[in-house]
Amino acid sequence: MHESPANEKDAIETSPQSASGRRIFWALIRLAVGVALIVYLAHSRIIDFRALSKLATEWPISLAGIGIIFIDIVLMAVRLSWLFRARGLYLPIANSLELTLVSSFFATFLPGAAGGDLAKLYYAAKENKGRRAEIVTVAIFDRAIGLFSVLLLPLLFAPLFPDLLRNLAALRVLLLISGVLALCMVGGFLICVLAPPFVNRVAASTFRILRGGELAQRMAATVAGYRHASGAIIGAVGLSVLANLSLIAATAIAILALHPASMSMKMCLVIPLGDLANNLPVTPGGLGVGESAYNALFKLAGLEGGAEALLAWRIWRAAVGLIGLALYLRGPGRAVYDTQKADKAEKPR
Secondary structure (H helix, E strand, O other), X not given: OXXXXXXOOOOOOOOOOOOOHHHHHHHHHHHHHHHXXXXXHHHOOOOOHHHHHHHHHOHHHHHHXXXXXXXXXXXXXXXXXXXXXXXXXXXXXXXXXXXXXXXXXXXXHOOXXXXXXXXXXXXXXXXXXXXXXXXXXXXXXXXXHHHHHHHHHHHHHXXXXXHHHHHOHHHHHHHHHHHHHHHHHHHHHHHHHHOHHHHHHHHHHHOOOOOOHHHXXXXXXXXXXXXHOHHHHHXXXXXXXXXXXXXXXXXXXXXXXXXXXXXXOXXXXXXXXXXXXXXXXXXXXXXXXXXXXXXXXXXXXXXXXXXXXXXXXXXXXXXXXXXXXXXXXXXXXXXXXXXXXXXXXXXXX
């Protein structure tokens, strides 16, 4: 197996504590915007915080919601482990679950410049100096597959609601945007896989001034390596779709607790579209933006309680995030290993 030279410069350092003052400033601005949107929604009586008390009285539903979100995290952990294995790296599913839970904690409670994604990159790569760029690329690719599944899911459900789409132009526009973005992601992946020399030339010319051409080439080569692992890619996309179905399930049972009259199959279409807005990097974790989008989409579909349902999901996700805090305080156990070294370690003496 090709090993990078020991003295090769790793250009990516992603410690959650290394954010610059400027990034912290803008993170606080984004957080303030999110909080302001929540306050506005509450002032407009779109969100009734008193209604969220039902999450305590309807505690079996809350336990079910927490369980579903935990299943979502398990699926993401398995996906990450598969993608590392396909590139000759070894991340045990148990360690991947720990890594995903820790990153969930950072994403929920420290949603600033570092966030959950950078925390995941840092802990996955910190003990792998020679292959750090490759490990970071796999983790970013894992995130991209998750985003692709978010774009794909409403397209899969759209044929089930022809009347709703016929009457609502806004939903048709959102579906068109989802389709175009999904095609762009597939096109970008195919270019990396089928035309590595072209990608290398583009990377070299684009990053020559920034001295990042070699790093960009290594990252593109890592993605191109998945051309021999189509099964892992298909499996990762399938797991991502299942994980996003769990989001629909968790939001639906939140509606069951808060606004049972709004239970409808239409949520299978409007929730994934709302999740697209919740993934926009406007505010940390989509705070406020997601609630506004859920409220608007639910209203378009003739439903109520979208914003409150997303807040319930955030509360349940925070509860799962506390597991990540406990694992973080316990210590390491999140390293990625070379597959050959891992296989040697597992052989009986």
